[in-house]
Amino acid sequence: MENASESHSDLTTREDVRTVVQAFYHDIAEDPSIGAFFDDVDMQAHVPKLVDFWCSVVFQTGTYRGRPFHAHAALNGLNADHFTRWLDRFESIIDERFAGPNAEQMKSRARHIATIFQSKLGVLRDEDVAERFG
Numbered sequence: 001m002e003n004a005s006e007s008h009s010d011l012t013t014r015e016d017v018r019t020v021v022q023a024f025y026h027d028i029a030e031d032p033s034i035g036a037f038f039d040d041v042d043m044q045a046h047v048p049k050l051v052d053f054w055c056s057v058v059f060q061t062g063t064y065r066g067r068p069f070h071a072h073a074a075l076n077g078l079n080a081d082h083f084t085r086w087l088d089r090f091e092s093i094i095d096e097r098f099a100g101p102n103a104e105q106m107k108s109r110a111r112h113i114a115t116i117f118q119s120k121l122g123v124l125r126d127e128d129v130a131e132r133f134g
């Protein structure tokens with residue numbers, strides 16, 4: 001892993017963010033844990049929205065003006081295992097392609113937002129609270 005990350009450069013452009021977002025959703029339907037949640041999602045609309053979201057988070061572009069949590073409140077049965085899988089998938093997709101401060105920031109912001117979402121959904125595990133804030 002150490003060697004792999006040394007050969008990658010950091011994520012610096014909107015195109016880099018698009019690479020990550022597209023890879024994340026590319027075959028999401030086949031993911032045995034979280035794929036089904038995306039069955040009815042219009043990816044043509046979702047992917048550009050998520051590129052805006054992540055550019056706003058990592059580069060402070062202000063291109064996303066939505067309510068990120070809102071859609072998740074309607075997903076029945078969403079639990080901590082799903083978030084673990086979401087984060088593993090997201091982090092490996094970044095690590096396989098990029099390495100540097102922005103890549104690290106994207107992963108840590110994802111963990112932070114996932115914690116907030118789980119807290120709002122009432123599915124946050126005690127040990128995850130301890131790990132983050134303990």
Ligand code: HEM
Binds near residue numbers: 113114
């Ligand atoms: C297991 C965890 C997750 C599942 C199953 C999930 C699933 C979804 C689904 C189904 C949508 C609605 C798509 C649509 O029809 O427009 C959505 C939207 C979105 N998700 Fe997630 N999500 C998860 C975790 C996360 C996390 C951790 C983040 C951020 C770090 C995130 C960021 C977003 C954003 C920004 C939107 C767009 C909201 C909008 O409409 O403005 N999601 N997600």
